Amino acid sequence: MNIVLLGAPGAGKGTQAQRLVRDFGIAHIATGDLLRAAVKGGTELGVQAKKYMDAGELVPDQLVIDLVKERLSEDDAQEGFMLDGFPRNTVQAVTLDSELSALGRELDCALLVDVPFDTIIERLSSRRTCRDCGYTGTVQDTQCPNCTGEMYQRDDDSPETIKNRLDVYEKSTSPLVEYYRGQGILQVIDGNRDVDVVYADTRKVLGL
Ligand code: AP5
Numbered sequence: 001m002n003i004v005l006l007g008a009p010g011a012g013k014g015t016q017a018q019r020l021v022r023d024f025g026i027a028h029i030a031t032g033d034l035l036r037a038a039v040k041g042g043t044e045l046g047v048q049a050k051k052y053m054d055a056g057e058l059v060p061d062q063l064v065i066d067l068v069k070e071r072l073s074e075d076d077a078q079e080g081f082m083l084d085g086f087p088r089n090t091v092q093a094v095t096l097d098s099e100l101s102a103l104g105r106e107l108d109c110a111l112l113v114d115v116p117f118d119t120i121i122e123r124l125s126s127r128r129t130c131r132d133c134g135y136t137g138t139v140q141d142t143q144c145p146n147c148t149g150e151m152y153q154r155d156d157d158s159p160e161t162i163k164n165r166l167d168v169y170e171k172s173t174s175p176l177v178e179y180y181r182g183q184g185i186l187q188v189i190d191g192n193r194d195v196d197v198v199y200a201d202t203r204k205v206l207g208l
Helices: 013-024 029-039 046-055 062-071 090-102 116-126 159-173 174-182 195-206
Strands: 004-007 027-030 079-082 109-114 126-129 135-137 187-192
Touching: 004 013, 004 090, 013 027, 013 079, 013 135, 027 029, 027 062, 027 090, 029 046, 029 062, 029 079, 062 135, 079 109, 109 174, 116 126, 116 187, 126 159, 126 195, 135 195, 159 174, 174 187, 187 195
Parallel strands: 004 079, 004 109, 027 079, 109 187
Antiparallel strands: 126 135
């Protein structure tokens, strides 16, 4: 199954994806995680991407598209994948469609995790992420429940940057909802409920 996870920053895409990976082993391709790894590794891509990420702006399309193309060619993505944080605008969505089509593949579902912005601001302000394994938790997780690693607050989870990320989402990414509705593959779930309830709905919608 080839899935795109859509939703505003902090809607809970990564949280749902972590559960799907745990239970079904679907390849999880999160462009934010790939970019943060590049920043941490000090690669040329990381150096170029950092200034955009710190400001809550989108990293230039071609950098992200190349990253996703490479990741999609890896073995674990051949049986299916879950894209999280990509595509982020129409250029990326159209490019993804044509890349998949050239490979004789297509998307099965674009799953929108729908959450109001006031809830999102609260969630992002209290989000904490594991420095070692990338686990996403909250301020209540003093250490990572997965690997006991150190939990930290992402640089882009500051109030100023959260606001800009939401503006960018509204302007550039939200039009993709209609793009995928037009393709007949959009599914919407109410993400403003308990994580386990949202997950039950996610599985139902995906037929898992
Ligand atoms: P990225 O890492 O993709 O960030 P994002 O889209 O802003 O999404 P998040 O990871 O912040 O949120 P999420 O929806 O996964 O929520 P989460 O599960 O963590 O991108 C970062 C940056 O990289 C971008 O700003 C950009 O610069 C760049 N970038 C990435 N992709 C790009 C692309 N394609 N093109 C260009 N640039 C790109 O949950 C949030 C919090 O809420 C957590 O604390 C969680 O525990 C909690 N939570 C989750 N679900 C629930 C629930 N149901 N109830 C209560 N709490 C919940």
